[in-house]
Amino acid sequence: MNSTAIANKHIVILGGGTAGWMTANLMAVKWKNQNVQISLVESPAIGTVGVGEGSTPQLKSFFDQIGIDEKEWMPACHATYKNGIRFNGWSSREGFESYFHPFASRIDAFSAPALFYNSMHRRKGVNIECHPDRFYLSAKLAQQHKSPIPDHNFPFPIGYGYHFDANLLGQFLSNLGVSRGVKHIQAKALDVGMHANGDIANLHLDNGKTISGDIFVDCSGFEGVLIQQTLKVPFVSFKENLFNDCAVAIPSPVSQPLRSETISTAMKYGWAWDIPLTNRVGNGYVYSADYCSPEQAEIELRTKLNLLDSEVEARHLKMKIGRVEKHWHQNCLAVGLSQGFIEPLEATALHFVQETIEGFIDAMNNSNESDSVCIQHQVTFNQKMNQRFEGIRDYIVAHYRLSSKDDTDYWLANSANPNISDQLKRIVNGWMGAEDITQIIQQAKIPSYYPPFSWLCILAGYGIFPKQLSDAPKDSAAHKYDLNYVDDFIQRCSLNFQDHQSFLDLHF
Secondary structure, three states, rough: OOOOOOOOEEEEEEEEHHHHHHHHHHHHHOOOOOOEEEEEEEOOOOOOOOOOOOOOOOHHHHHHHOOOOOHHHHHHHHOOEEEEEEEEEEOOOOOEEHHHHHHHHHHHHHHHHHHHHHHHHHHEEOOOOOHHHHHOOOHHHHHOOOOEEOOOOOOOOOOOOOOOOOOHHHHHHHHHHOOOOOOEOOOOOOOOEOOOEEEEEEEOOOOOOOEOEEEEOOOOOHHHHHHHHHOOOOOOOOOOOOOOOEEEEEEEEOOOOOOEEEEEOOOOOEEEEEEOOOOOEEEEEEEEOOOOOHHHHHHHHHHHHOOOOOOOOOEEEEEOOOEEOOOOOOOEEEEEHEEEEEHHHHOOOOHHHHHHHHHHHHHHHOOOOHHHHHHHHHHHHHHHHHHHHHHHHHHHHHHHOOOOOOOOOOHHHHHOOOOOOHHHHHHHHHHOOOOOOOHHHOOOOOOOOHHHHHHHHHHOOOOOOOOOOOOOOOOOHHHHHOOHHHHHHHHOOOOEEEEEEHHHHHHO
């Protein structure tokens, strides 16, 4: 049996933060029997971006893989649970000014089919209820400020994410990685040495030392020191699709009751996040510099938070929206902001990090020492990651392109933006033509980066239905589902979940 291509290799990670230390920890666990040496080079002077502080459910699987219980990391990072995201003010259509996007759960099989069915009939002109909030247990849990962890006697686990302090999470993972054998080198890379074949050979550090490696992981942030600056991999901008390129963040005092949802509120030139932690609320405003100055954005956010006279410091950030053409090139893997970034609207940043690391680990485990085998895995890997970026880009673009908000030139430009993909056009046209959303995605072979229920939530949540609706008799096919039963089912299920704050106090 051939040995894997990773055996006995030295992996050098440039950059720490959440991306770097997630990479180090996952590789250390997955390759603990391969005699792999892992070194992480990190400059103490360079901070982390930490935009957002929210996750998708995939982060739970990361901690499961590295064997860390929630009781170990959540209190250390002021973490809370996240049932999903509420979108306020993105639609001006009556009755659809707000909607909730849940995470998928098995329990949805008992209530969500009614939403799929009703939305089909409403698109055909029948006046029937199909606001997504009514059909998902997670929406009810968020509304009631409840934890997504059920009592023991409720046999249906609920999908959930987290809110957390990104800097503290990076520190936690750093300590964990070092305890598991990762060599932590606190220094800045001044120069990059190269092999004749175009591979990276070593890093020359500001402490006078040189570190050599077999594989290099670029976690250097938007600078992309290895993948972009050294290896000259081109960057594909998403500027024509997504206008937002800046953010301003301001913390505010912890609020009660402790919510279990992220809130995204449409603003004049972008949107604001509202993320509850146990010690504070993380707030930020993601906006476009083409339409709004940093000073304007800060004033608008402070006004929203009633912090105009506060001395709490605002943190201004610039974002580079897009992706590299190749995420794995030569002997270098780009992870995190160095490989690309789609604005934090759906909290996908750490999802990309995790998927990149896991995909790379799988590819290396399935490769042997043959260069041709490894190159083929590299090509496949890059194709998958690019498709992933573009698929999630399309879903984020849909939030802007389909919004009915029209009170500024920014929102009017978004609504009229012609730069949308054929895949997004197919989904929207199919929706407007009253086609089955699941069949649209399957027949068009659209990669399911966001499943049908996610598309249903945004399209129905925005109230994109015919203006002229007619009532149907109660005994007609349109009224197949008894919505009183759906309401009762979800309410009774919610009785099996505790108040969010009470759950954290009891278990952590």
